[in-house]
Amino acid sequence: AQGYETILTETRGRVALITLNRPQALNALCAQLMTELNDALARFDADPAIGCIVLTGSEKAFAAGADIKELQPTTYPQSYTGDLITPWDGVANRRKPIIAAVAGFALGGGCEVAMMCDFIIAADTAKFGQPEIRLGVMPGAGGTQRLTRLVGKSKAMEMCLTGRMMDAAEAERAGLVSRVVPAAELIAEAMKAAETIASMSLPIVMMTKESVNRSYETTLAEGIRFERRVFQAMFATADQKEGMSAFVDKRKPAFRNG
Numbered sequence: 029a030q031g032y033e034t035i036l037t038e039t040r041g042r043v044a045l046i047t048l049n050r051p052q053a054l055n056a057l058c059a060q061l062m063t064e065l066n067d068a069l070a071r072f073d074a075d076p077a078i079g080c081i082v083l084t085g086s087e088k089a090f091a092a093g094a095d096i097k098e099l100q101p102t103t104y105p106q107s108y109t110g111d112l113i114t115p116w117d118g119v120a121n122r123r124k125p126i127i128a129a130v131a132g133f134a135l136g137g138g139c140e141v142a143m144m145c146d147f148i149i150a151a152d153t154a155k156f157g158q159p160e161i162r163l164g165v166m167p168g169a170g171g172t173q174r175l176t177r178l179v180g181k182s183k184a185m186e187m188c189l190t191g192r193m194m195d196a197a198e199a200e201r202a203g204l205v206s207r208v209v210p211a212a213e214l215i216a217e218a219m220k221a222a223e224t225i226a227s228m229s230l231p232i233v234m235m236t237k238e239s240v241n242r243s244y245e246t247t248l249a250e251g252i253r254f255e256r257r258v259f260q261a262m263f264a265t266a267d268q269k270e271g272m273s274a275f276v277d278k279r280k281p282a283f284r285n286g
């Protein structure tokens with residue numbers, strides 16, 4: 029719709045679906061794709077009609093990593109001054125929830141982008157890995173940090189040092205993904221979760237995301253203090269009154285995002 033060449037976007041009700049679409053390169057994340065992805069995410073994040081975003085790839089690959097053909101000739105000064113990685117932060121810095129729906133390969137930067145999303149629903153065909161070491165580099169878009177926090181040091185270290193891939197079942201056991209679904213149901217399941225989220229109060233959803241993410245950035249005591257202040261602030265919303273009144277009245281709440 030916005031003249032994108034490497035992604036597809038659509039909206040279904042209050043859910044936005046973004047599909048990575050470079051089939052000839054297993055959705056390798058070239059600079060153009062990351063620019064377009066950031067643009068689409070920023071638009072949906074700013075659109076009051078959207079309550080949740082789903083990010084997916086193809087059946088074969090969520091994304092097979094950064095575009096190795098683009099990176100191969102890059103020199104250190106270019107990598108430093110060109111600031112190649114900063115645009116990737118856009119995925120992690122969005123304020124509305126983003127669900128990664130992963131089928132097939134999520135490797136290198138593909139695994140890193142999936143981990144930047146708020147949670148991952150995996151098809152039973154999903155394969156996760158940080159194979160950068162085989163290319164003579166290491167993960168550069170958060171993989172050494174986010175994977176370690178998600179699956180623990182031992183598994184993260186093994187994956188980063190050997191490049192071994194995890195299948196969906198292992199990824200679920202390790203806590204990398206929230207759940208595994210049959211590949212044919214991946215998009216429907218991710219959309220269902222996104223519709224559920226989008227039916228909640230948007231400000232409460234955004235405050236909840238911010239509070240969970242806070243746990244990564246601070247001590248337990250400070251995180252709990254942050255949670256408490258945000259929780260208390262929720263009583264200033266009409267949606268708190270509506271949600272609790274609806275429970276008491278035994279009816280469905282009608283949130284007004286206020």
Ligand code: CO8
Nearest residue numbers: 052053054056092093094095096097112135136137168169
């Ligand atoms: N970059 C560029 N092209 C790719 C990539 C990639 N990451 N992955 C696949 N392709 C291309 C292939 O070159 C091939 O193109 P062509 O047909 O023109 O030769 C096409 O996609 C299909 O791929 P294959 O023929 O290899 O498909 P297979 O089914 O045989 O294999 C694999 C699938 C195992 C996924 C294989 O393609 C593979 O190993 N890909 C590379 C995986 C990888 O190493 N990823 C890490 C990349 S580095 C990285 O992500 C660092 C991120 C750092 C932060 C960001 C910095 C800007």
